[in-house]
Amino acid sequence: MKLLAFDTATDACTAALSLDGQVLERFERRSQHSEHLLTMIDALLAEAGLRIQQLDAIAFGRGPGSFTGLRIGAGVAQGLAFACDLPVLPVSSLAALAQGVDAGQVLAALDARMQQVYWGAYTRNAQGLVVPRLSEVVINPEAVTPPEGQGWIGVGSGWDAYGDMLASRSGSALARWLPDIVPQARHLATLAAAAFRDGLAVSADQAQPVYVRDDVAVKRRGPA
Amino acid sequence: MIVLGLETSCDDTGVAVFDTARGLRAHQLYSQSRMHAEYGGVVPELASRDHIRKLLPLVREVLADADIGFRDLQGVAYTTGPGLAGALLVGTAIGRSLAYAWGIPAVGVHHMEGHLLAPMLEPDPPAFPFLALLVSGGHTLLADVQGIGRYQILGESIDDAVGEAFDKTAKLLGLGYPGGPAIAQAAGHGTAGRFRFPRPMTDRPGLDFSFSGLKTAVLTAAQSRVLDAHTIGDIALAFQEAAVETLVIKCDRALQQTGHARLVVAGGVGANQLLRAQLRHLGAKLSVRVHYPRPEFCTDNGAMIAYAGAVRLQAGQFEALRFGARPRWSLTELTTL
Numbered sequence: 001m002k003l004l005a006f007d008t009a010t011d012a013c014t015a016a017l018s019l020d021g022q023v024l025e026r027f028e029r030r031s032q033h034s035e036h037l038l039t040m041i042d043a044l045l046a047e048a049g050l051r052i053q054q055l056d057a058i059a060f061g062r063g064p065g066s067f068t069g070l071r072i073g074a075g076v077a078q079g080l081a082f083a084c085d086l087p088v089l090p091v092s093s094l095a096a097l098a099q100g101v102d103a104g105q106v107l108a109a110l111d112a113r114m115q116q117v118y119w120g121a122y123t124r125n126a127q128g129l130v131v132p133r134l135s136e137v138v139i140n141p142e143a144v145t146p147p148e149g150q151g152w153i154g155v156g157s158g159w160d161a162y163g164d165m166l167a168s169r170s171g172s173a174l175a176r177w178l179p180d181i182v183p184q185a186r187h188l189a190t191l192a193a194a195a196f197r198d199g200l201a202v203s204a205d206q207a208q209p210v211y212v213r214d215d216v217a218v219k220r221r222g223p224a
Numbered sequence: 225m226i227v228l229g230l231e232t233s234c235d236d237t238g239v240a241v242f243d244t245a246r247g248l249r250a251h252q253l254y255s256q257s258r259m260h261a262e263y264g265g266v267v268p269e270l271a272s273r274d275h276i277r278k279l280l281p282l283v284r285e286v287l288a289d290a291d292i293g294f295r296d297l298q299g300v301a302y303t304t305g306p307g308l309a310g311a312l313l314v315g316t317a318i319g320r321s322l323a324y325a326w327g328i329p330a331v332g333v334h335h336m337e338g339h340l341l342a343p344m345l346e347p348d349p350p351a352f353p354f355l356a357l358l359v360s361g362g363h364t365l366l367a368d369v370q371g372i373g374r375y376q377i378l379g380e381s382i383d384d385a386v387g388e389a390f391d392k393t394a395k396l397l398g399l400g401y402p403g404g405p406a407i408a409q410a411a412g413h414g415t416a417g418r419f420r421f422p423r424p425m426t427d428r429p430g431l432d433f434s435f436s437g438l439k440t441a442v443l444t445a446a447q448s449r450v451l452d453a454h455t456i457g458d459i460a461l462a463f464q465e466a467a468v469e470t471l472v473i474k475c476d477r478a479l480q481q482t483g484h485a486r487l488v489v490a491g492g493v494g495a496n497q498l499l500r501a502q503l504r505h506l507g508a509k510l511s512v513r514v515h516y517p518r519p520e521f522c523t524d525n526g527a528m529i530a531y532a533g534a535v536r537l538q539a540g541q542f543e544a545l546r547f548g549a550r551p552r553w554s555l556t557e558l559t560t561l
Contacts, residue, residue, distance in 0.1 A: 032548065034313065034316070034317065034546060034547050034548040035546045035548065036546070038320060038321065038324055038545045038546060038547070039545050039546065042324070042545055052324075052325050053325075067269065067272070067310070068272075068309075068310055068313060071272060071276050071310065071313060071314055071317065072313065072317050074276055075276060075313070075314055075316075075317025075318045075321065076317055076318075076321045078276070078279075078280050078318050078321070079317065079318040079319070079320070079321025079322040079324070079325060080321050080322075080324070080325045082280055082283070082284075082322065083294065083321070083322045083324075083325030083326050084325050204280055205280040205281055205284075208276065208277065209273075209276065211273075216267070216269045216270065217263050217267040217269065217270055218263070219262050219263055220262070220263060220264040
């Protein structure tokens with residue numbers, strides 16, 4: 001199948017074209033994803049000699065992550081998919097992060113600011129795809145509960161910001177941590193292809209971010 | 225040329241299709257104001273979240289209303305600024321991506337240029353040059369409009385926008401949000417003469433505005449009294465009189481200074497009936513024709529963006545393969561046509 005995938009949840013802007021298993025990719029680690037994303041996509045399609053209408057589906061990192069980043073990714077996915085009437089595969093950015101680590105048990109953490117992390121635990125199935133072991137949460141690092149078993153690998157910017165605290169909470173379950181790894185579109189594409197086969201594609205207007213952090217405003221009390 | 229226009233600069237999601245041959249083909253607006261009312265004002269993050277849920281369904285509806293398919297579209301226009309960065313980014317991301325995938329040009333539109341040109345959607349549009357009064361929750365300014373992109377700002381608010389003063393006064397009086405219609409309604413039950421508030425910066429030359437002093441005067445009056453229905457009506461009436469008279473005095477000056485024979489009033493406060501009545505008198509006095517967009521195009525809308533975008537696309541303007549918001553963007557920095 002021909003799949004375009006991208007993720008903009010972190011400070012990495014990453015895009016990949018997966019063509020029946022062969023992967024072309026682009027990666028930028030500058031702050032303005034809105035400056036690069038469409039140019040990267042255009043370069044990938046040109047390299048493959050494809051028109052966007054020839055794709056089978058579009059996958060994007062639906063979060064959690066930077067709110068603005070998520071809307072850039074979801075907005076581009078919506079626009080491209082709506083225009084070409086293509087199905088969309090929203091993929092967890094934490095799962096894409098975990099998928100990129102060569103390990104059976106992964107503790108994925110993205111820095112959520114405000115002294116919190118987006119947190120998920122993943123194991124791998126027989127096909128080598130990560131499977132969530134708990135619901136994604138936004139959590140204080142000191143509130144993380146240690147996973148069962150041993151040999152877990154920590155990964156992501158959450159470990160960069162709060163590695164010592166997360167490690168002490170994980171205790172002997174943790175083998176080591178890799179704080180510099182970011183979600184990459186090639187791994188997102190792997191998960192998206194499986195989701196596509198499982199019939200999990202949605203329409204363009206359902207290509208929505210999943211913020212996880214939803215308490216972003218306080219309602220006023222009483223009149224006025 | 226048939227152009228899709230998207231507006232997401234604040235708390236309204238607007239979509240329209242403008243056809244340079246046949247005029248406005250369809251437009252739709254989704255207002256978030258009820259959601260934000262629960263928070264006492266616009267919450268930027270919630271605005272962004274709502275835009276990305278509502279924009280595509282609205283695009284689908286508008287294309288159906290206009291009875292056109294994707295292949296009929298020849299350009300996409302979207303508001304790039306000024307406004308809320310996150311909200312703007314939703315429209316620019318979706319708009320730029322639609323245009324890319326359709327293989328048609330895209331253009332970013334200045335929100336205030338959209339407002340300035342909104343009267344062009346009416347049957348008897350104003351000819352250039354004209355004086356424009358832009359009055360909304362975010363802006364209060366007078367501009368000398370010589371042509372597309374040729375805007376000289378003659379005066380603007382040095383503090384609050386007039387619409388913001390309406391909103392804050394309404395909030396203070398326990399009236400609803402948005403404040404404009406709430407104040408106007410309460411003023412209808414008020415008695416003139418009980419309160420008199422200042423007409424800020426009208427006692428000196430110049431065309432700049434200030435509304436924070438007026439807001440303070442209202443606050444002082446409200447704090448020292450029991451806010452029963454009579455008092456609320458009386459304060460609302462006196463506030464509306466002061467705000468409107470201030471705008472009209474400056475319009476009078478600006479028209480005499482420029483000698484323009486046409487005045488365009490745009491922005492949400494342009495829907496205020498007292499302002500319209502007083503400007504009608506001013507127009508009669510100076511032999512100036514006053515132009516308004518229809519009420520639904522006074523406030524934020526997609527039609528004005530589709531129109532302004534079509535004008536600029538027709539002139540050959542287009543965006544590179546990137547998008548982004550310009551939350552602060554002066555009207556005087558636009559390309560002239």
